[in-house]
Amino acid sequence: MEIRIKSIKFDATEKLEAFINKKVEKLQKTSEDILTAEVQLKVVKPATAQNKTTSLSVALPGTTLFVEKTCDTFEEGVDQCVDAMKVQLTKHKEKQRGQ
16 A cells, blocks of 8 residues: 655655554454555644644545644544544445445
């Protein structure tokens, strides 16, 4: 699985990128079919609470799943995105088995 991290209009720290890689790699346990995962980090309206938007898109054979969360920190956003993506991956897997 290839993981791409895009930080829009700012530079993500190595520590943040390592955190994202560690969390997103855990999705591999939910589905081995993941081809690529792309994380986008964006600061919306600087200097306000709940201003960090994290989006996670996961490419599977034949489909792409997408999650977006807005939180106070990127770490919190990544956690929430990964949790929501696990749910989507599980549902997608069940649908595939049902066919």
